[in-house]
Amino acid sequence: MLKKFFILCSGSDTDILEHCSNGEQNKYAGIGATVFFTAVMATIAASYALFTVFDNPFIAVSFGVVWGLLIFNLDRFIVSTIKKRDRFMDEVIQATPRIVLAIIIAVVISKPLELKIFEKEINQVLLEQKNDLTLANQDQIAQQFTPAVAALENDITTLETQTIAKEAEVNALYNTYITEAEGTSGTQRLGKGPVYKEKRDKHDAALAELQQLKNSNKEKIAGIESQIAQLQTDYSKKVESSQPVIDGFDGLMARITALNTLPWLPSFFIFLLFLAIETSPIFAKLVSPKGSYDYKLEDAETAVKTWVDQKVNERKILLQTDMALNNRIYSDIAEEDELYQYKRKKARELMQLQADAFFEHQKNAL
Structure with missing residues (x-):
């Protein structure tokens, strides 16, 4: 079986x-x-x-x-x-x-x-490729958020610089009115005179401005930091949402490509x-x-081919014979006088009809 x-x-x-x-x-x-x-x-x-x-x-x-x-x-x-x-x-x-x-x-x-x-070697290659793709994906997504984060961080730096500059100004005013009281600068008089009071008032006003500036910048920095935190959250979400695509990087083409690296x-x-x-x-x-099967198969195929060739040759001979008979028959008929007179009569009648039709046509034209 x-x-x-x-x-x-x-x-x-x-x-x-x-x-x-x-x-x-x-x-x-x-x-x-x-x-x-x-x-x-x-x-x-x-x-x-x-x-x-x-x-x-x-x-x-x-x-x-x-x-x-x-x-x-x-x-x-x-x-x-x-x-x-x-x-x-x-x-x-x-x-x-x-x-x-x-x-x-x-x-x-x-x-x-x-x-x-x-499969194991290919999985190792795919793992390395996925890690590279993950890092590249993170870098590409980071390029979308880094400029905005850098701009916000620059804003924070600017606000902090303003605060530091104001603190330096307040400290300078503080030293000015202290040295005035000590008599080491300004009027060079020891004690708290009118000049001292004027410098002290200027320092106190600058200190109040500093405190107000700190509070204002602190609120601004807090708002900017919240924006930075939101951008970092959006970055993490985008990386997380795109990671399944990289994790699914193990299709047929990826495996064939990994196989070619081995x-x-x-x-x-x-x-x-x-x-x-x-x-x-x-x-x-x-x-x-060439075995017995090949000989028998060739015999069966050639038998059919021989039979077909024979039928085709018979049809060709039959066609040639029929053409020869037709040519001989029509040649014999062409020599008969009765057929000649009959066709002559019909040709005369046809020419008469053509002449009559031409005459009628010319008559109508006139």
Whole structure:
């Protein structure tokens, strides 16, 4: 039962193969088994690849089965259309486009399995890439908020500078009226005279202005700091909202790109393995000698071709014969006097009718 199934997978003519030897049947059963298991591997590979895209096992397996059936049909077609010829170069020319197609199929099948085999290494590469993307994302978002925060911080610095300058002015006025009282500057008189009182009043007024300026700037700085805090909150929210996009950076294309960053030799050997599996039925047919199945298949095909060629030649001969008979018959009729007189009479009547019609037309014109 299993042997018949694999023979069916090989795409060979089962009616002809039934009358061949067991060795010939085993050869095509082996080819069919290769075609079948290649389709199974294609189903597994496509299911995994589509799972990384849809994150749904049912959808992935469904499409994977369809893909496996497609690969099975292509492989079966490739193997079944290779016919043994009397010249090896004719077989090579016949097999070349099929080998190219088999190479493409091998690449398509091997790549998803490479992604699964090197999954841990790919995850490490993706983790590093995600970290880089996270830092780059934070820098890009920060560029949207940094100018505004810097401007607000400059405003705070300006307000603080105003306060410091006012404090320096008050301190200078304080020293002025103290030294005036000590007699070390100003009028150089010891004691609290009118000049001292004037300088003291000026200092007290500046001190009141300083206190008012401190209170005012303190409120302004508090408002600016609240704006800065709001900008920092908005920055954190934007970074947090964009992080899931980076966390989801593990799709099929990202994994293939990460795989390409790994050493190429292991992936290349896996590709060679699937290439050998995919092309083995083709090369098996090329290098194997012409067997009884090939002779019987050629006999069946040439029998049909001979019959078709015979029918076409018969139709050509029939057409040539019919044309020769028609030419001879019309040549004999052309020599009959009765037919000549009849056609002469009809031609005279036709010319008379034409002359009458021309006369009537000219008459009406006048």
